[in-house]
Amino acid sequence: MDPSIEAAARALAAGDPLSALNRVALRDDAAALALRGIAMAQIGDMARARGLVRRAARAFGAQAAVARARCRLVEAEIALATRKLAGLEQALDDAQAVFDSHGDGVNALYARLLQARRRLLTGDVEQARAALVAIDAAVAPPAMRALHALLLAGIALRQMQARSARLALDRAARAAHGSGVAALIAEVEGMRRALAAPTACLHVDGAVRLLRLDDVEALLNTSTLVIDGCRHAVQSGATTISLARRPLLFRLARALGEAWPGDVPRAALVQRIFRGKAADESYRARLRVEIGRLRAALRPVAGIRATAAGYALAPGVDIPAPALAVAVLTPPVDLPNADLLALLADGEAWSSSALALALGVSQRTLQRALDSLAGQGRVRALGRGRARRWTVPQGADITTNFLLTDAPAAA
Structure with a gap:
């Protein structure tokens, strides 16, 4: 040779x-x-x-x-x-x-x-x-x-x-x-x-605390109804219902989970879910339709009951339960640039313009955040010029x- x-x-x-x-x-x-x-x-x-x-x-x-x-x-x-x-x-x-x-x-x-x-x-x-x-x-x-x-x-x-x-x-x-x-x-x-590192924020009984992956794993192995904002899913024990392709239903489930054990007024749901200024009859009708869809989706793990003011989570009709425990998980947004990292966490390659649009920030602000994360080795750029895309390093991402x-x- x-x-x-x-x-x-x-x-x-x-x-x-x-x-x-x-x-x-x-x-x-x-x-x-x-x-x-x-x-x-x-x-x-x-x-x-x-x-x-x-x-x-x-x-x-x-x-x-x-x-x-x-x-x-x-x-x-x-x-x-x-x-x-x-x-x-x-x-x-x-x-x-x-x-x-x-x-x-x-x-x-x-x-x-x-x-x-x-x-x-x-x-x-x-x-x-x-x-x-x-x-x-x-x-x-x-x-x-x-x-x-x-x-x-x-x-x-x-x-x-x-x-x-x-x-x-x-x-x-x-x-x-x-x-x-x-x-x-x-x-x-x-x-x-x-x-x-912290993996998620836990919202339960009005309190918020950071969880590591070990804590998240322990929580998911209980019978608690977990509304998971990191994966856009609802899980209870071994049953997982993905709402990743139904973002409106997930926002509705999260609103109900954050209010549990109380209810959420209809006007508040209209403003949060539909961005409506007033809960007129058309919005109320649309809300009833989406509540029906969410009730059908969550039937294996939970129910939804109508109250005088709005709606609240309840034990599922298909699974007898004397009580319901609800927890909401969200990305650890109190960490620096956590919202940006959450968007990149799926491993897909994003353009800076798409990231700026998704986060609602200027290109200059986003670029400063990307440069900071790239300096820490937490994100990386692929390509050059207008073809440049950003992603997070994944395991075995080195050409060896x-x-x-x-x-x-x-x-």
């Missing part, structure tokens, strides 16, 4: 893209182009990285099937990092098939990890979990064991399982330190900070595929 190529591959395996560039920056052969592309991706210049990797794939030629598949795998990981998911499932399947047929087990394993990460990003949490459980991470290199554990931690966080997330992060930390890749170590520490060569250190 070319000594410069081997040294560059070892540098990328150790998470040192600058050293790799020093060895291949002036070369235009296929392997050098591929390694330059990976180095640029690790630095964060995804557009240039994508172009270099595509040039490398063409330069390898049709006869070098494995090398071309490795290039496609790098390009797929860049697409994941930039949230360009269209056609990604087929691309990963095709690359994995090539690796399996040529005995490249390490890259085949890496393709499976990326497929699981794609499913996690698209909301297929259970499929992502099943794919990760099927992977024997014990035989993987340390960096891949760290990525595997980070993905399991991300699934646990989404499912409000604090203990499982903490155990997965412990495994990820051991593997990341074993790999010596500083970016992976920083990723684990970042997720640990997120796990330790360094297996384009068969260098021993890259395994």
